[in-house]
Each structure stands twice: as C-alpha cells, then as structure tokens.
Amino acid sequence: MQLSRRKFLYMAAGAATLVFIPLTLSGQSASSQTTRTVRIIVPFPPGGSADILTRLLGEQLNRATGPTVVIENRPGGGAAIAYEAVAHAAPDGNTLVINGNSLVINPHFRKVNYDPLTSFEPVCHLVNSPNLIVVNSSSPYRTLDDYLVTARSRPGELAFAAVGPATAQHIGFELFARLAGINVIFVPYQGGAPAVTAVVGGHVSAAMVNYSEAMEQLNAGKLRALVSLSRERITALPDVPSTTDVGFGGYSLEIWFGVLAPAKTPKDMVTELATWFKAAMQAPGVKPRLMGLGLYPVGTCLEGFAAHIRKQYEEYGRIIHEANIKPG
Numbered sequence: 001m002q003l004s005r006r007k008f009l010y011m012a013a014g015a016a017t018l019v020f021i022p023l024t025l026s027g028q029s030a031s032s033q034t035t036r037t038v039r040i041i042v043p044f045p046p047g048g049s050a051d052i053l054t055r056l057l058g059e060q061l062n063r064a065t066g067p068t069v070v071i072e073n074r075p076g077g078g079a080a081i082a083y084e085a086v087a088h089a090a091p092d093g094n095t096l097v098i099n100g101n102s103l104v105i106n107p108h109f110r111k112v113n114y115d116p117l118t119s120f121e122p123v124c125h126l127v128n129s130p131n132l133i134v135v136n137s138s139s140p141y142r143t144l145d146d147y148l149v150t151a152r153s154r155p156g157e158l159a160f161a162a163v164g165p166a167t168a169q170h171i172g173f174e175l176f177a178r179l180a181g182i183n184v185i186f187v188p189y190q191g192g193a194p195a196v197t198a199v200v201g202g203h204v205s206a207a208m209v210n211y212s213e214a215m216e217q218l219n220a221g222k223l224r225a226l227v228s229l230s231r232e233r234i235t236a237l238p239d240v241p242s243t244t245d246v247g248f249g250g251y252s253l254e255i256w257f258g259v260l261a262p263a264k265t266p267k268d269m270v271t272e273l274a275t276w277f278k279a280a281m282q283a284p285g286v287k288p289r290l291m292g293l294g295l296y297p298v299g300t301c302l303e304g305f306a307a308h309i310r311k312q313y314e315e316y317g318r319i320i321h322e323a324n325i326k327p328g
Contacts, residue, residue, distance in 0.1 A: 037070060210294060281299050
C-alpha cells in the first residue's frame with residue numbers, strides 16, 4: 001500500500017502526536033459513518049510497543065472510507081493522564097484508550113481519578129509482549145551471570161533502566177533485584193524506546209524492556225539480550241535463555257495491551273468496537289507481523305477481557321503488598 005492511499009496526516013501539539021487515519025468499518029456503510037471521528041489515545045510515547053501496535057492496526061482499519069480515526073500519544077503520569085481523560089470522556093464510543101498493565105498498577109500506588117474495574121468498558125485484550133534484560137553489545141556482560149556477578153561485587157554502582165516509576169517494569173525490576181540479590185540503581189524512563197536509547201548510548205548498564213522495543217537495535221547489533229523474562233524462550237530469539245534456563249523459573253514479566261471505552265458506553269457500541277478490532281487482528285498477514293515485532297496476539301474481548309483485568313488488578317495488589325514496593 002502506498003503512503004498516499006493511507007492518507008496519514010501527522011500533527012504535533014505539545015507532547016501529543018496525532019495521526020489521522022480513515023477507518024474501515026466491518027459491516028458499516030461509508031455514507032452512514034463519514035461524519036464520525038474515533039479518537040484512540042496511546043498513553044505512551046511514539047516508538048513504544050503500544051504505539052507500534054496501534055499504528056499497525058490503523059493500517060488494517062484503513063482499507064476503505066468511513067469515520068476518521070485520530071491516534072493521539074499522550075504520555076505522562078505513569079499513563080494515568082490518558083486513562084483519566086478517557087474515563088471522563090463522553091460514553092459515545094468515539095474515545096478509546098490503548099491500555100497496558102499500568103491500568104491496574106497505578107491505583108495501588110497513588111490516588112487516580114479512575115477505577116480500573118468500573119470506569120471503563122473493556123473492548124478487547126489485543127496482545128501480550130515478553131520482556132528482556134538487554135545490555136550494550138560492547139559491554140563486558142555476555143551472560144546474565146556475568147552481569148549479576150559484577151552487580152553483586154559493586155553494590156549501588158550500576159544503573160539499570162526501565163519504564164517507570166510505578167510500572168510493570170518497575171515492579172518487575174524490584175522483584176528481580178530481590179530474587180537475584182543485587183543492589184543496582186533504578187533509572188526510570190517514560191517509555192521503552194528512551195530506555196533502549198539509554199543503553200545504546202552507554203548511559204546505563206542494562207535495561208528491562210519489551211522485545212518489540214529492543215528488536216531493531218538487537219538486529220542492528222547494538223544490543224545484546226541476556227535473558228528473556230519468560231518461562232519459555234521467545235521463538236524469534238532461540239539463542240536467548242529464558243528465566244527457567246538461568247535458574248529463575250518462578251519469575252516472568254509480560255506486558256499486555258488492550259483497548260477500552262468509557263464506562264456506560266452502550267453495549268451495542270462496545271460490541272461493534274470489539275468486532276472492528278477483532279477483524280483488524282485477524283486480517284491476513286497481521287499475526288506474523290505482530291509476532292515479528294514481539295507482540296503475541298490474544299484477541300479476547302468483552303467479558304473475557306474484563307475477567308483478565310480483574311485478575312491482574314488483584315495479582316499486582318498482592319505482589320506490591322508482599323514485596324513492599326514503593327512508587328519511587
């Protein structure tokens with residue numbers, strides 16, 4: 001598809017990046033939908049997993065004329081700014097948010113102006129994404145054990161990057177540091193892409209990031225993956241050991257992304273939205289493209305996604321309490 005056919009228009013406004021995409025509607029006539037605008041807010045910076053996912057689905061939703069989709073990057077507040085904006089938006093099916101683990105983590109750390117269980121209508125759980133611990137390819141650390149030996153011998157000296165504070169990676173970092181018996185400096189970044197840049201630039205010793213965010217620099221030979229934070233090896237990285245391989249089999253860190261509408265959005269509209277996103281996820285060629293980006297399709301929608309959110313909220317609450325993890 002040529003760029004002119006996609007009809008992308010990029011606009012910058014402060015910290016937000018807007019992309020306008022004509023949306024294909026499954027089962028909807030163009031004439032009945034041309035005046036409608038659907039805004040999808042991404043709570044993270046451009047270049048990260050959620051942003052990549054949203055733009056890829058936007059390509060699939062750009063197969064015919066219909067309403068205009070506005071993709072807006074609105075990072076900040078550990079994603080709470082975007083969640084709160086959508087929680088208080090009109091429940092008309094025209095404002096959505098791409099959510100991640102932060103949806104259910106934020107309320108355990110601080111007061112937020114949304115409730116993850118009651119402020120939204122779950123549309124679809126789109127993908128899961130494994131995480132990695134990566135280092136600069138020129139670093140002396142060729143294995144996870146190399147890094148851990150150095151970290152234990154130099155407590156409080158090595159800087160370790162991840163998205164944070166009070167994010168899934170922050171929680172994952174704190175748990176891993178305790179399990180590994182290391183004392184390293186947590187350096188928070190607003191997104192995975194900036195954390196990767198910090199490793200490539202030699203500003204930190206290592207980072208905990210999504211595979212999708214590290215993939216380009218791994219392929220370019222600028223990063224080395226020490227371990228995949230999953231119990232099984234990532235298919236695309238068969239030579240990178242899993243946590244099971246390196247003796248941390250009880251530990252895993254998986255990021256998940258979905259799409260939500262404001263609470264009280266009419267059920268028929270939520271069902272229609274779910275149909276659109278399921279169709280986009282199932283379009284020919286999408287699954288291999290997603291997996292090539294380290295994003296593994298799920299496609300559970302409506303009640304099934306709501307159950308996942310409840311379970312995640314309860315599990316993060318238990319982990320944060322038991323490990324006494326602080327927001328910063």
